[in-house]
Amino acid sequence: MTKKFVILFILINFRNGLMADQIISRSIAKITQSFAESFIKHPIITSATFAISNALAAGVNLITKVPYAVSRALGPIKLSSQISKTNVVDSVDKFMADFNSGKTNEDAEMSIVDILRKYGYSVERHEATTEDGFLLTMFRIPSNGSAVFLMHGLLGSADDFVVAGPGNALAYLLADQGYDVWMGNARGSKHSRRHISLQPSSAAFWDFSWHEIGIYDLPAMIDYVLAKRNTKTLKYAGFSQGTTSFFVMTSEKPEYNSKISVMVALSPVAFMANVVSPVIRLLAPGTSIIHGASQTFGVYEFLPDSKAINTVKWQLCGTGPLASILCSNVLFLIAGFDFGQLNVTNLPVIFGHMPAGASVKQLAHYGQGLISRDFRQFDYGSDENMKRYGVKVPPSYALDKIVAPVCLLYSDADWLAHTTDVELLSKKLNNVVDKYKIPYEQFNHFDFIYAKNVKTLAYKRLLEDFSEF
Ligand SMILES: *[C@@H]1O[C@H](CO)[C@@H](O)[C@H](O)[C@H]1NC(C)=O
Numbered sequence: 001m002t003k004k005f006v007i008l009f010i011l012i013n014f015r016n017g018l019m020a021d022q023i024i025s026r027s028i029a030k031i032t033q034s035f036a037e038s039f040i041k042h043p044i045i046t047s048a049t050f051a052i053s054n055a056l057a058a059g060v061n062l063i064t065k066v067p068y069a070v071s072r073a074l075g076p077i078k079l080s081s082q083i084s085k086t087n088v089v090d091s092v093d094k095f096m097a098d099f100n101s102g103k104t105n106e107d108a109e110m111s112i113v114d115i116l117r118k119y120g121y122s123v124e125r126h127e128a129t130t131e132d133g134f135l136l137t138m139f140r141i142p143s144n145g146s147a148v149f150l151m152h153g154l155l156g157s158a159d160d161f162v163v164a165g166p167g168n169a170l171a172y173l174l175a176d177q178g179y180d181v182w183m184g185n186a187r188g189s190k191h192s193r194r195h196i197s198l199q200p201s202s203a204a205f206w207d208f209s210w211h212e213i214g215i216y217d218l219p220a221m222i223d224y225v226l227a228k229r230n231t232k233t234l235k236y237a238g239f240s241q242g243t244t245s246f247f248v249m250t251s252e253k254p255e256y257n258s259k260i261s262v263m264v265a266l267s268p269v270a271f272m273a274n275v276v277s278p279v280i281r282l283l284a285p286g287t288s289i290i291h292g293a294s295q296t297f298g299v300y301e302f303l304p305d306s307k308a309i310n311t312v313k314w315q316l317c318g319t320g321p322l323a324s325i326l327c328s329n330v331l332f333l334i335a336g337f338d339f340g341q342l343n344v345t346n347l348p349v350i351f352g353h354m355p356a357g358a359s360v361k362q363l364a365h366y367g368q369g370l371i372s373r374d375f376r377q378f379d380y381g382s383d384e385n386m387k388r389y390g391v392k393v394p395p396s397y398a399l400d401k402i403v404a405p406v407c408l409l410y411s412d413a414d415w416l417a418h419t420t421d422v423e424l425l426s427k428k429l430n431n432v433v434d435k436y437k438i439p440y441e442q443f444n445h446f447d448f449i450y451a452k453n454v455k456t457l458a459y460k461r462l463l464e465d466f467s468e469f
């Protein structure tokens with residue numbers, strides 16, 4: 001086995017794990033310590049990441065750096081030993097050939113509107129204005145059937161629901177079933193970067209997390225759809241942050257529960273204590289620092305090419321053609337991937353449409369959840385919390401107020417929605433009408449969006465849930 005494969009192995013398969021236990025030597029543990037300290041204590045993120053790179057480069061070779069950084073990031077999560085052939089690419093050549101053949105796919109460069117038209121679907125563009133002045137784009141595949149509203153994940157957009165292509169992506173399947181498909185776009189994502197008075201270049205524009213998406217964006221878009229269709233309810237499907245923001249909306253504005261006939265959560269993300277994602281785990285203790293630093297430097301949008309992310313990328317992926325292709329997209333660094341379900345030919349299309357933008361505060365808010373082990377409002381520090389909330393500790397979201405029927409679709413290998421966290425969420429919700437674990441062990445976060453077999457593994461169940469309510 002070449003070095004490249006070892007790295008990939010650990011990257012992809014470290015949840016099943018191998019060798020990391022043996023690899024962490026005392027000297028590495030020391031570097032881990034200084035790495036953690038420099039990261040947490042250093043006030044300026046660029047210097048902090050510089051220190052990390054140097055600390056790592058100092059004493060460990062390429063191979064040990066990877067599991068070391070990963071195992072450090074994983075913390076208490078146990079790495080067992082197992083080599084799974086299903087997760088290894090047969091050969092670099094095949095991967096590169098598939099990837100290169102996909103490069104000529106024009107869908108990578110086309111807009112969602114043009115893609116939908118190309119495959120024979122009519123499409124409309126709509127705009128909803130939020131109470132606080134954001135102008136949000138929605139795309140609709142119109143029909144006289146029941147209205148369904150789709151909400152994308154962190155760093156995603158409506159494009160999430162078409163990247164898997166016709167016959168596979170959720171937007172097409174729902175339209176084929178006769179549904180009236182509406183796809184939302186959260187503030188800050190590429191289709192919704194407008195505000196009645198603020199510019200995306202300003203600090204104030206980016207001062208939001210998924211809390212605001214839940215209390216302003218979703219209500220504005222949902223009310224728009226209901227008014228347009230002259231109906232009282234719609235069906236909702238959210239992916240990842242599209243579930244988080246839904247739980248925020250229905251707990252903070254409980255009157256919205258009655259507007260939802262059924263909600264399907266694809267990879268439900270609320271409690272974060274057991275998140276596996278190495279990037280979130282690596283960044284979690286520092287997310288307040290990143291947030292603070294971004295305030296200082298006037299950078300508010302989360303930029304995937306920041307120094308912090310590049311450092312993580314280098315630590316996790318090392319070098320080599322596969323690693324450099326896969327790790328060139330921050331989404332893979334955050335959520336990993338599952339080779340068994342990854343359509344390499346389709347990667348250029350995926351890369352052409354994601355990531356689609358988010359604020360630093362959205363990531364910081366998730367990072368806080370990992371540390372607090374609670375699903376609660378943004379933590380501004382006790383003084384500011386006192387001013388905003390009247391209490392020192394941010395209030396938890398009142399999940400018991402959620403009475404809309406909720407279906408939880410989750411999976412064993414999801415780096416963001418860990419099964420333990422999903423179980424906790426499920427216990428706190430009052431009206432879980434379906435709880436379905438995807439019957440495929442390696443199913444990971446983004447498989448809910450573009451797995452080769454996402455239709456049979458996940459969307460079939462979603463369609464059943466939709467038809468029942
Ligand atoms: C919806 O129904 C109306 C009236 O029956 C019809 O005129 C219209 O074309 C239909 N729209 C779609 C998108 O099917």
Ligand SMILES: *[C@@H]1O[C@H](CO)[C@@H](O)[C@H](O)[C@H]1NC(C)=O
Pocket residue numbers: 102105165168343344345346349452
């Ligand atoms: C993989 O993606 C390509 C192009 O994006 C598509 O033509 C093909 O059908 C996909 N394969 C599978 C198994 O989904």
